[in-house]
Amino acid sequence: MKRGELRSLDIAALWRGLSRPDPTGIDRVVPPTGFTAQLTVFAAAAMAFLAVFALALALATGRLAERWSSELAQTVTVRISAPPDQIEQQVATVMQVLQTTPGIAESRQIPDADVEKLLEPWFGPDVPVEVLPIPRLIEVTETGDGIDADALRLRLQGEAPGAILDDHTRWREPLVRAASRLRLLGLFSLVLIAAASAAMITLAAKAALAANGQVIRVLRLIGSRDITIATAFVRRFTQRAALGALLGSVLGMVAIWALPTVDEAGGFLTGLGFQGWGWLWPLLIPLVAAAIGFWATRSAALRMLREVR
Numbered sequence: 001m002k003r004g005e006l007r008s009l010d011i012a013a014l015w016r017g018l019s020r021p022d023p024t025g026i027d028r029v030v031p032p033t034g035f036t037a038q039l040t041v042f043a044a045a046a047m048a049f050l051a052v053f054a055l056a057l058a059l060a061t062g063r064l065a066e067r068w069s070s071e072l073a074q075t076v077t078v079r080i081s082a083p084p085d086q087i088e089q090q091v092a093t094v095m096q097v098l099q100t101t102p103g104i105a106e107s108r109q110i111p112d113a114d115v116e117k118l119l120e121p122w123f124g125p126d127v128p129v130e131v132l133p134i135p136r137l138i139e140v141t142e143t144g145d146g147i148d149a150d151a152l153r154l155r156l157q158g159e160a161p162g163a164i165l166d167d168h169t170r171w172r173e174p175l176v177r178a179a180s181r182l183r184l185l186g187l188f189s190l191v192l193i194a195a196a197s198a199a200m201i202t203l204a205a206k207a208a209l210a211a212n213g214q215v216i217r218v219l220r221l222i223g224s225r226d227i228t229i230a231t232a233f234v235r236r237f238t239q240r241a242a243l244g245a246l247l248g249s250v251l252g253m254v255a256i257w258a259l260p261t262v263d264e265a266g267g268f269l270t271g272l273g274f275q276g277w278g279w280l281w282p283l284l285i286p287l288v289a290a291a292i293g294f295w296a297t298r299s300a301a302l303r304m305l306r307e308v309r
Contacts, residue, residue, distance in 0.1 A: 024056045036204040036211075043200040044244025044249070044289050051193045052252025058186030059281070060272045065179035076149070078107075078138040082162035090160045091136050095157055098140060103147035110137040197241070197289060198296040205237050205300040216305070219271055228300035234294060241293030245286040253282050 078098070082090045092110065098107040115134060141148075149167050156163040209216070219229055256273045274281065 011304070035210045037236075037240060040201055040204045040240040041244035041247075041292075043204070044197060044241045044293070045248035047193045047197040047200075048245035048248030048285050048289060049255075050251040051190055051285050052249055052256060054186045054193060055281055055285075056273055057254050058183050058190070059274060059278055059305050061179045061182040061186065063275070065183065067175050074141065076147070076165060076167045077142045078156070079135045079139060079164045079166060080138070080162050081164070082137040086162070087136060090162050090261055091138070093160045094138060094156065094163050097152075097155055101147060101152055101155075103143050103145050105143045106141040108139055110139055122278045194288065194292055198292050201237055201241055201296040202300045205233055206304060207295045208233060208237075209301060209304045223296065226302065226305040227262040230298065230305060234297045235299045238290050238293040238296040241287050244289035245289030249282045253279070 015121055078094055080087065080090050080094060095107065095109070098104055115137065149165060153165045156165060218227075253274075259273060
């Protein structure tokens with residue numbers, strides 16, 4: 001029989017052994033408590049806890065990149081800097097230019113109170129906006145077709161020399177790129193967590209197999225097949241991985257839920273957490289942990305059973 005066919009039979013036999021009760025009681029070969037049991041449950045719980053945060057980071061930065069890309073792409077700002085005796089005239093001129101520019105849905109001058117809020121993180125509350133040389137800001141909302149930014153810049157330069165059009169491209173693109181990279185970092189962290197979990201479960205399974213080497217030899221003498229012995233270890237370690245991951249996932253979800261909201265944190269958080277149906281994603285972590293436990297234990301058990309004769 002070819003090696004690939006043998007592996008397929010091993011997987012099928014292991015799956016049948018996992019999906020039905022153990023009538024032979026061979027599961028008792030694997031110690032239900034002890035160092036390996038505690039190590040498997042703890043490692044799975046810790047990795048699942050970290051996986052919840054990595055998943056929350058990936059989802060939150062994905063939402064952030066999408067929001068920055070969509071919202072900021074539809075708005076531009078006109079900044080007007082001029083001598084005090086000319087500032088009002090240039091503001092009126094800019095507003096007139098914007099009203100006659102195709103592709104603009106709405107334009108409004110940002111009030112001093114809103115400017116004060118924008119400057120509050122740097123200058124503190126009660127900023128004396130009226131005595132500072134702060135330029136006037138006009139917020140422009142584009143239509144779906146958008147505007148010709150270059151043509152509008154030339155027109156503003158000719159009619160209001162103190163007006164500068166800022167379409168946010170200079171700082172929007174780096175922010176979106178940074179958010180996208182953070183999302184990739186979160187996904188890469190999930191891969192590392194899965195790999196570390198597999199390595200830890202493999203070590204625990206090998207330790208359990210090594211500790212029960214004499215029992216395994218006796219089972220072979222009385223006619224037990226390697227696949228039957230391996231099923232006992234796979235069953236126990238898969239259950240432990242799933243149980244630990246379920247515990248870690250629940251704790252991680254509680255920790256995410258307990259995080260302060262954006263308003264409570266003064267607006268400095270980006271909304272780390274889950275929203276709506278996104279809370280269902282962490283529930284997949286125990287299933288993934290069980291699959292990792294299955295494959296890691298299967299690989300370790302069959303390899304060691306071939307070596308121990």
